[in-house]
Amino acid sequence: KAGVTQTPRYLIKTRGQQVTLSCSPISGHRSVSWYQQTPGQGLQFLFEYFSETQRNKGNFPGRFSGRQFSNSRSEMNVSTLELGDSALYLCASSPNPGGTDTQYFGPGTRLTVL
Amino acid sequence: GENVEQHPSTLSVQEGDSAVIKCTYSDSASNYFPWYKQELGKRPQLIIDIRSNVGEKKDQRIAVTLNKTAKHFSLHITETQPEDSAVYFCAATDSGGGADGLTFGKGTHLIIQP
Numbered sequence: 001k002a003g004v005t006q007t008p009r010y011l012i013k014t015r016g017q018q019v020t021l022s023c024s025p026i027s028g029h030r031s032v033s034w035y036q037q038t039p040g041q042g043l044q045f046l047f048e049y050f051s052e053t054q055r056n057k058g059n060f061p062g063r064f065s066g067r068q069f070s071n072s073r074s075e076m077n078v079s080t081l082e083l084g085d086s087a088l089y090l091c092a093s094s095p096n097p098g099g100t101d102t103q104y105f106g107p108g109t110r111l112t113v114l
Numbered sequence: 115g116e117n118v119e120q121h122p123s124t125l126s127v128q129e130g131d132s133a134v135i136k137c138t139y140s141d142s143a144s145n146y147f148p149w150y151k152q153e154l155g156k157r158p159q160l161i162i163d164i165r166s167n168v169g170e171k172k173d174q175r176i177a178v179t180l181n182k183t184a185k186h187f188s189l190h191i192t193e194t195q196p197e198d199s200a201v202y203f204c205a206a207t208d209s210g211g212g213a214d215g216l217t218f219g220k221g222t223h224l225i226i227q228p
Contacts, residue, residue, distance in 0.1 A: 004157075033215050033216070035215075035216075035218075042203075042218055042219070042220045042221055043158070043203060043205075043216075043218040043221075044218075045215035045216060045217065046215075047215075048215050056215065058215060059115075090157065090158070092216075098207065098208070099145070099146030099207035099208065099216070102148065102160050102163065103148075103160075103216065104160070105150075105157040105158045105159070106157060107156070107157045108157060
């Protein structure tokens with residue numbers, strides 16, 4: 001099976017802009033989780049989608065949002081970008097939600113905010 | 115929510131020696147504990163996981179132990195090799211609710227000295 005894919009791999013934006021990142025899960029996986037990775041804060045949970053519904057959300061402002069489509073592909077959006085949003089954004093897929101199954105990570109999207 | 119502490123932040127061992135990384139968690143409801151390895155510029159990859167109904171799990175040179183009473187779990191790598199050099203992350207979640215997704219430790223940079 002093909003692994004989790006993310007597009008784009010790299011992105012440069014300026015403060016105040018918005019950005020949309022995409023994640024395609026492993027075929028058959030219905031749960032997609034998003035994480036932000038920074039040197040200072042490490043890996044932090046953003047949100048999880050399952051069957052097109054946001055199942056839970058981490059401690060991030062409302063500028064961070066996401067959605068999931070009927071084919072399980074997911075997008076996350078960050079509006080009004082801030083310098084502190086510069087990070088590696090990772091998505092992970094699993095067959096079922098929560099900690100029921102192993103989560104498999106994509107390669108990430110490196111976002112740089114100038 | 116869950117809080118995971120990981121120690122040490124950096125660990126340097128001689129090739130062939132053993133390495134031990136320790137994590138503690140705060141939420142007694144957590145029952146799934148995966149370990150991920152992340153090489154520079156690559157995605158996190160699951161190396162081993164354990165659920166709360168077992169105390170120890172082994173996979174070749176890698177083992178994980180769990181002490182639910184103490185809320186403590188550890189990764190043990192024996193006969194270390196140069197390719198073991200990477201950052202290792204522990205994580206915890208409650209597979210029943212998973213309200214916070216995977217909560218990660220801050221990571222351990224494992225350096226294998228030749």
